[in-house]
Amino acid sequence: MPVSPGMAEDLAAAISVLYEQAELALIEKVTTALAEGIDSPLWAQLKLAAVGNLQAAILEIIAALQADASGAIGQAVAEAYDRGQQAAILELGAVATGPALAAAEALPSAPAVDRLAAALVQETGATHLRILRSGLDIYRQVIAESASAPLLGVETRRQGAERALARFAEKGVTGFVDKSGRAWNLTSYVEMASRSALGRAAVEAHTDRLAAAGIDLVIVSDAPEECPRCKLWEGKVLRRDGESGAGRVEVEHATEDDRMISVSVAGSLPEARAAGLMHPNCRHSVSIYLPGVTKGPGPKEQRSRATYEQSQQQRYFERQVRRWKREAAGAMDDKRKATANAKVRAYQGRIRELVADTGLPRKPHREQLTSAR
Structure with missing residues (x-):
């Protein structure tokens, strides 16, 4: 997995x-x-x-x-x-x-x-x-x-x-x-x-x-809504650890003894992570690469989901919902509280429109402020 x-x-x-x-x-x-x-x-x-x-x-x-x-x-x-x-x-x-x-x-x-x-x-x-x-x-x-x-x-x-x-x-x-x-x-x-x-x-x-x-080798997945930092590494074979740098290596076939094959290695996993792969919002994964057995990802399938920029727009709307909920919590009168709550509803409406248009999943927990202690 x-x-x-x-x-x-x-x-x-x-x-x-x-x-x-x-x-x-x-x-x-x-x-x-x-x-x-x-x-x-x-x-x-x-x-x-x-x-x-x-x-x-x-x-x-x-x-x-x-x-x-x-x-x-x-x-x-x-x-x-x-x-x-x-x-x-x-x-x-x-x-x-x-x-x-x-x-x-x-x-x-x-x-x-x-x-x-x-x-x-x-x-x-x-x-x-x-x-x-x-x-x-x-x-x-x-x-x-x-x-x-x-x-x-x-x-x-x-x-x-x-x-x-x-x-x-x-x-x-x-x-x-x-x-x-x-x-x-x-x-x-x-x-x-x-x-x-x-x-x-x-x-x-x-x-x-x-x-x-x-x-010793892993492969990076293909993923939707990839960011520019990660796109470079999609479908690439990496060393699990050790030296950085790209090149071809001779390794034994995963299932056939004494059969050597040439594998193109794009670098090491620590190198890729230092360059931005697998950052906190990264959608990519890594898995075992078996020489001669594992096949790289095929052509990127056509998806109805959003671009990376649209996924970041959703994050912005979520932050605005939380911001106006904080303002409602700090309001000293009913009028300001009502204005802040109206802003909350407006940004939630924009989130609903965005997920309907793009197919992005809505994440209600990212819009929530929990009760204070």
Whole structure:
């Protein structure tokens, strides 16, 4: 059975939803704290005096998040690794015999799972301080902006607070930058990191099993809606590990002893992955390549599904649905909440139109904000 990052996508969603809950809880805590007594002439002084109470409330959110996320990450990594192992065992069951198959089935997994889980816990844990800082920063910013608004004669204190909170709800907790320099908000960053780590766990488990069975070559699938980074590797044979670089190699036929055949190898799997293959949203898979037996993918079949660009448009619409749901959560009055909910419905309508036109599957979980703690 081929392996791909997509086989762990649902596991990543279970992790990111915890951070989505924390972000939503933060927005609601800050909004509630600021709304209380906003019409009092002493509002600004009272709010500044109560900053310690808000900090304690945010720290409670973070503590609960740490406890839940650590356990969820460990469980998700173990499951992703197991899925990768099982995919390899299913493939090997059809081709490996005797010692090779026994070695593949007996490979220990605990050290690899612990290492991968620890790395993801560390990466996501680094976001927790930013949650605290963002909550306190927006709280102080709203007090400063809304307290000065009546003096300027431009808008009421409540309107100033609503405007600042709407900006915060639109973006969420921000300030996360990946290795390529792209900026993310909290939930999107954690989802990206989790999908990357869990997809890596599944692929690593698969290749570990193949190594134990002495399988050295793999082949990349053809896939719909491929991105430019991955298209280069479609249908190519790769070394499971080892040296990079393309070339022809002489290998023994998979089923005929002492018969050597020439195979064109496009590089190594680590090289292809470093170039972008099997990124978190990648639809490609890799599977065992048996010299002289495995045939490459035929001509790409005609599909009614969308282009890569249209699949990314769907992702954009999903982000907008979540954005306006956050704004509804941070609204201080019914009118703003109704406006935000109308935006939610409008973007959901655009998603319905897109999936109807292209055949792309709708993913309702990517449009959801779960209830706050």
